[in-house]
Amino acid sequence: MRSVSPAFRRNWAIHLMLLAGAVAFVVPFYWMISTSLKGPEDLFQAPPTWYPEHPRVENFSEAWNTVPFPRYFFNTIFVAVCIVAGVVVTSGLSAFAFAFLQFRGREGIFNSFLSTMMVPEPVYIISSYILLYNLPGGGRDGWINDYSALIVPWLAHVFSIFLLRQHFLSFPRDLVDAAVIDGCGPVRFIFQIILPLSKAALTTVCLFTFINTWNSFLWPLVMTNSDSIRPIQVGLAFFAQEQGTEHGLMMAAAVFSIAPLLVVYFFAQRQIIESLTHTGLKG
């Protein structure tokens, strides 16, 4: 190693550490896939085998056919798309107000919004259930077991408002003055100046809202009762409960429950990470 330059030696060590990290992140996914192909002979080996010696592809068809996964997927996507559309509009408008406009109670309102982030979901889930049940409209049980329970309460998202406000605050102050001199009203200002400058931030909000909705669990667990409305995560948890201990089937179900999102991620990962990086999060 003597002849190797110190710079290379340093990078070599860095790569080794990064690689070790990468392995730690990939192995559980590998284990998920490998287990999903194992039948009883492979599952109950101690120590377990790294790969299925008797691959059992039927795990996938069996898991797929036991519960209505296509319906779960449809529900999830429908709910997520509605929420993303809503969150972009509501967060964009209010972040605009918080960042560019002056009004009484601005700090107070913003802080009271922010404070809701400090309250964990289980705290308000029962009172939310009571509220949703007693709201007018919806199905037989009010909003319970209805798409409205999954969508409407999530149409505004405090963290997204926070994120967009931080982004808007990074705009130079003269931007507003220049726009006003040009005779720009607030609506034109939003569409002609803010929107083009906020693509990355808005993408981040969209993607994160989508991912969070896709992965949300406790809320839909409590608010839904039937397969026709259940999203994928609740469906997966139910499947795991019903299969109880069939590791192969459970992992097969887990694999296709995460697959769509991972595919989207692989195609959009540059966009996701870059937009997150460029949003310019500041304390």
Add this chain to the structure above:
Amino acid sequence: MRFTAGRFRRLLITGTMLGVLGCAGGDGERDPGSSADPIKFWHAMGGPLGRSLDGLVDEFNAAGHDLESVSMGKYQALSQKVMAAVAAGGPPDLAQCYEAWTANLIENQSLVPFGRFLEGASPVRDMDDFYEIYLRGAEQGGEIWSFPFNKSVRCLYYNKDMFREAGIDPAHGPRTWEEYRDYARRLTVDTDGDGKADRFGLASQITASMFENLLVQNGGTLLNEDESAVSFDSPEGVEALEFMADLLVRDGSALISQGFEYQNEFLAGKVAMIEGSSVSLAFIEGKYGFELGIAPLPMGKIDAQLVAGTDVVLFATTPEREATAWEFVKWFTETEQTARWSAETGYLPVRKSAMEDPVMVAKLERYPGLREAYAQLERAVPQPQAKGWFAGRNVLEREAIEPVLRGRMEPAEALHAAARKANAELLAP
């Protein structure tokens, strides 16, 4: 009007209080549903049990009814959903219910007693045909508040091949506590000679059920006569828990697993015996490659055990809906249906006549051990009904059974400490 932060805050608080006192009251502002809406039946029957139940519900609906069967997956989720729904003022029409939950719901005035229907326009045929013990368990304060639905007993599943290998007669399981320990020890083998056991005599999860049965087999009871205090810390209880610790821990012949994993170990041929519910059969059927034996639980001083499984309760809605819900319960517990339900799932039939039904006879022929296992019902006792027992049983499981099986506490001290705490739960208003 200026909208100050102070005003905003006051408005919020007022709105909140109104919300709390208004919605949370759940005084049935919402119409509980016209008779046109389907009757909601919430249960915890997943997997093969859910499929069987849905089949029966479809058949009931084919006769012109409209009942919707909704699975909540497991009992804890079911009880949580029922709680939330009752709190919101919109309970289901029917739900599965353990005895100790029933007391809560009675107190909350959410239920309709079954007496109204049993003596009403559409009574059941031949009440004497029901196993008496179920009705005893369903009765609280002189009224029948729940109706037997999916009752079970615990029994022993064993691997006959492994019995033969160990030189034990595979025709029957262990019959006494002593035999239980002895078999477990003899069935524990170190196959690769590394000094550690690879195959175990017995496997179990940490559960109060096993202790409860050992306790009654040893002549003890969970609660005193009028259910005002626990009695599981009696000398019989301490002895039962000592035995359980010997069997599962000290002898080194048992495996304690997380949740239902012990069933996997049994199916994979790594364990010779497991205790399970009579319903476990539905989950292990067709998944093992050995000769399966089914036997009653080994006997203690007395041959007894607690009835397991749940009843259904009927929620107060409108007279029409309650009547339709009752029609389902009545239909479901008729000889033909209860026999089919039992044959498909392993739950016990609720009527004696069902044991002679052809589907039931066929099932018992296929699993000869089952007849003896089911016969345990004749010597079984009902579950406690006290409202505080739901929490009390949690205390027993988490603060006595678990610490003892994990080697943290001695049976006597653990039971006494748990008893003090469980008594507080029983006394709670």
Add this chain to the structure above:
Amino acid sequence: MADLEPTSPLQRGKWGHVMPYLFLLPAAIIIVTFRLLPILSALAVSFFDASFGKIRGFVGLDQYAKLFADPEFWNSAVNTVWFVVGAVPLSVATSLFFALLLRKGIRGLGLYRTIYFLPVVTSFVAVSMVWKLIFHVRFGLANALIEKMGGNPLEWLEEPTGIFELMLRPLGWDLPTWAEGPSLALICVVIVSVWRGIGYNVVIFLAGLQNIPEHYYEAARIDGAGRAGMFRHVTWPLLTPTTFYVVVMTTILSFQVFAPIYLMTGPPVGGPLGTTNVIVYYLFEKGFDAGGNMGYASAVALVLFAVILVLTLFQRKVVEKRVHYA
């Protein structure tokens, strides 16, 4: 109207004062109705005796008195603190470490970043299911690896013994119960939670690092600073806002940990021996089980909220001071 604050030039015209509220309205309706209202009513219930959603009378601070006298509450509080103390530094340090390694056009940066971020887009339901198998005592990967390296298999999620005790026992020490530390089971949950969240923090740190102007480093280099010196005098102080953000967010989320506990531990959830019963699960169980003691659950919630709020404000105070003197 003279006492109103100066408005932005965008707010000219007679609607100028009302306009901001109109922009806020859509989000405010949702947040007030579906967040603030349920949260405040949940918290208000803590002063009542309430079960099955029925208010059965004002009890003042009784719920709080009961709460502080309940050893189960204190157990869950201690477990939560251990979770936070374990998860926050581990997550922040690891992600900062990887972010520093990934800085400045190292080859394969994109690929590493993609991989590290993978768990972030994976649901806790799926993540918990696979980690439960990895930690499986008999057929799990974790024990297989340990045994391959000649170690003794561990009980992982089934191990109630504190990790300090586990580490010192081979040396012949036997710690008293209070000094045993968090159970190995709780540490498993910490590991999984940190594993899932690192990718996000790495990206945030990378963004923060990118914002440090290059000329600071050049100036430091001219002053003869080495790698460590540059980290101490340039990177660390200039990264403070980012670090603060990451620490605050991770702390808040860690205090609220629920999903991995609910999905990975037990049965009963919170086991073994209640060593993974964290405060949010404790209040969930109290509020939902056996008739739902909602008043009591709400009291727990309010205490937790107060703790998070105080800590966040405290962190802000401390960090603001530091930023000043940096």
